[in-house]
Amino acid sequence: MSRKCFLGFVVLILSCSMLMISCSASTDSVARKAEQLIIDKYAERGIAVKIDKPLVLVKRNDTEYRGMVTVSVAGDEVELSVDVLYDGKNIQAEWE
Numbered sequence: 830m831s832r833k834c835f836l837g838f839v840v841l842i843l844s845c846s847m848l849m850i851s852c853s854a855s856t857d858s859v860a861r862k863a864e865q866l867i868i869d870k871y872a873e874r875g876i877a878v879k880i881d882k883p884l885v886l887v888k889r890n891d892t893e894y895r896g897m898v899t900v901s902v903a904g905d906e907v908e909l910s911v912d913v914l915y916d917g918k919n920i921q922a923e924w925e
Contacts, residue, residue: 854917859894860884863913863922867898878902884911892916898924 864884871878882899889895894913899906909924 854915856886856888856894859913859915859920860886860896862915862920863894863896863911864898866920866922867900867909867911867924871902876902881906886911886913 860883863886864880867884868878868880879901880898881901884896884898886894886896892914894915896911896913897908898911899908901907911922911924914921
């Protein structure tokens with residue numbers, strides 16, 4: 830393989846990789862969506878929740894995330910362990 834072909838191939842692979850990375854949601858954007866889901870779920874029960882320390886997620890695979898968030902519920906600070914499933918369209922979160 831000539832040097833020009835090899836360099837062209839490398840550029841093509843890098844470009845495709847960057848495109849795939851840019852198409853997936855960032856971990857921070859998934860965390861913000863999950864925070865809003867937590868706030869909304871508490872609000873459905875008439876409970877006001879304030880995010881004290883933002884949700885920090887670690888990506889486990891393409892659709893699963895795990896993290897911690899600190900919230901205030903009725904004046905008490907609570908640390909929640911959060912599991913998130915996000916497929917790019919739908920988000921589900923469980924916390925305890």
